Every structure is written in structure tokens, then in C-alpha cells.
Amino acid sequence: MLNSVYDAQKSDCNKALDALKRDFSTLRTGKVSVKILENIFVDYYDNQTPLNQVATVLATDATTISVTPWEKSMLKGIESAIAAANIGVNPTNDGESVKLFFPPMTTEQRKENAKKAKAMGEKAKVSIRNIRKDANDEVKKLEKDKSISEDEAKKAYDEVQKITDNFIEKIDEAVKNKEEELLKV
Numbered sequence: 001m002l003n004s005v006y007d008a009q010k011s012d013c014n015k016a017l018d019a020l021k022r023d024f025s026t027l028r029t030g031k032v033s034v035k036i037l038e039n040i041f042v043d044y045y046d047n048q049t050p051l052n053q054v055a056t057v058l059a060t061d062a063t064t065i066s067v068t069p070w071e072k073s074m075l076k077g078i079e080s081a082i083a084a085a086n087i088g089v090n091p092t093n094d095g096e097s098v099k100l101f102f103p104p105m106t107t108e109q110r111k112e113n114a115k116k117a118k119a120m121g122e123k124a125k126v127s128i129r130n131i132r133k134d135a136n137d138e139v140k141k142l143e144k145d146k147s148i149s150e151d152e153a154k155k156a157y158d159e160v161q162k163i164t165d166n167f168i169e170k171i172d173e174a175v176k177n178k179e180e181e182l183l184k185v
Contacts, residue, residue: 001147002139002156009135009160013128013167020124020171024178027113031062032102042074042081051078063104068097114179121175125168132164 025035034057041048042055051057055069055078069078079098082091091098105113136157143153 001142002152002159005135005138005142005156006159006163008138009131009163012131012134013163016124016127016131017167017170017174019127020120020174023120023123024117024174027117027178027182028102028105028109029113029181030105030110030184032059032065032100034059034065036087037065037067037082037085040081040085040087042077044074044077051081054078063102065100065102066097067091067100110183114182117175117178117182121171124171128164128167128171132160135160135163 025033025038028036034052037051037057040051042051043049044054051067054071054074055067058066058068060066067078067082069075075093075095075098079091079093082098082100087100089100089102091100139148139153139156139160142148142156143150148156
């Protein structure tokens, strides 16, 4: 009975940790990542289609991304979709592919992204604490229904807190690693 509460809490906490990592992938580090184009959709035969499903998207070096469409007729649409996404660079069409040249990040931009990473970490911690509250409510309900004793409930609260502390630690570690990665020149 209590194991299902713990399992549900761990599952939800893992989802929160995964969401944090997905959020981190939107932050630009010193090296460009194709993930920056993940949320761009292109009009493909009157359907909004993710960019990576109509073109090959590659990071050719630390500051350049190349987008080569599978159909040449898509070049203009891809170029305008990237321009409309406002990702901080203007696309360059060379007739074969669309190239994005990202300028090197300034120290100020790195610090700003490190702040964003910290804020994302705090948001993840809040969701972990909300998950803890839900788990504690579940334990309270079991105790009220006389499904578990008072002693078992006390042990359950301690276990829920241990799980919470473990995931908060993981978030702190992830934020610390991301900040180091962002601030590294």
C-alpha cells in the first residue's frame, strides 16, 4: 500500500527531473545545439510539420547550424519559419541549405543563462515539493481510513521526505553542472 505511494512519488519526481533536463536543453551553451530549432514548424503541404521531419539539421561546428531540406522547394519556407521563430540569428540561404551563424556568447549572456538555469532548478524543486505534499496527503488518507497505523504513517512521512531530499539533491547537482557548462569559455 505504502510502496505504491512511494513508487508514484518517485515516478512523478523523475518526470520533474526529466522536464528540468528538457528545459536545460533550450539554454545555449558555448557550443550551439540543434535543439534550439526543436520547436520550429514548417508549412509542408498545408500541414505544420517539425523542422527535423522535412530537413537534415546538423551543427557543423561550435557556432554554425546547417539545415538541408529534403526537397529544394522547402528552402524558402524553412528560411522564413526560422526567421519568424526569432532565435537570435538571421538564417542565410545559400541555394542548397539554410545556415545559421551564431556569434560567440558574451560573458554577460553566459551569466544570464546561468541565472535562467538556476530559476529552472527552483521551478523543478517547487514541483518536487508539490509531489511530496500529494504523497503526504495520500499517507494521511490511508491513516484516516485506518489502513495503516499511526507508527506506519510516521515512518511513511519520513520515507516521503527522504525521497524528496534525494530528488532535491539531484536537481541541485544538475543545476550546478549546467551552470559550470554555461560559464565555461
